[in-house]
Amino acid sequence: MISIYLQGDTWAHRLPAGLKLLTVAVGSLLLFRVTSLLVFLPCLLAVLGAYASLGRDGLRQLKLLRGLTVFLAFILVLHWYSGTTAEGIAVALRLIVLFLAANFVSITTRMDDMLEAVTPLFKPLEWVGMSPKKPALGVALVLRFAPHLMQVFSMLREAWQARTGKKTSWRLIAPFAIQSLRMSDNVAEALKARGGSEGLSR
Template structure:
């Protein structure tokens, strides 16, 4: 299994329901675009930042969230400074930083299992639209199971192609990986059907 990005803690945000946090995230993401006013957005960003120590996360956690977009934010600020003024630049970077930091906060304080459980609950009402929660759950558990399997297959193929002197060729890597994945999919589907799994037959 792959570990999620969750960091354990006991803060109110850790204990809040996954659904509420996701709704808050959507509200914040929409809000900062509806109010194109730099002092307001800066206040929102500061509020989001205050939540990090409240959840027990230090500056290194904040930096880890900002680092991947840091240069992009600097470029955006420079572009706005050149086209408009520094207030416009501040608005853009404060807006993006507030969204990214709050969204990361939701990810850091919510277990993957809690997230998946609220996803399954949210799918219930979609059943009339043709969404089948049993099928989605099957698919999700299969992805988690098969990532390590396919990663192993990929490294086997890499070794085999290295022995042939083909380790620089991406195509010599991708085609066998695809064929073996498809072959594996056929075997897995046969195995599931041999165990009488019928996703169209609802359990209750």
């Protein structure tokens, strides 16, 4: 199965998966309530420091931000045009911090540990005869592969730029969709080979 997990035994790897997910969730709620750059800049530095603590492999993960450049630029231009540049900067910084934080959890948490941490949230489904592992697996897959899709788009954009000299194009939508569908097929086959959501348990 495709994985962006970085093997290691750092402080981040040793933290419980539930604690990391809870920290990102609470942090997201708090960041959506503030607009001050005095809050976003320290948060950004803290996230960058967390990546730096993982060494070179961690710092390489920052290349994922290339996939967000077009989207962030669009946000900044839109806010500049509407006369709310400061608000646009705050929105861009919020997205960067949240994206990096979510990706940090993905690269330092095993899939099994993430699934184990999410499953208790769906325990009430057992009351109606449904398995909590199936929706938990869906949530875990979204958390795991959203950063990977950004990496795929970034690589496609770099290939397009090297070939045409242009930074991006709407023509990247088709190959990106094809790559995404191929990845989903590979993941589905891997899950089937392991017995589905039940096969991911320890």
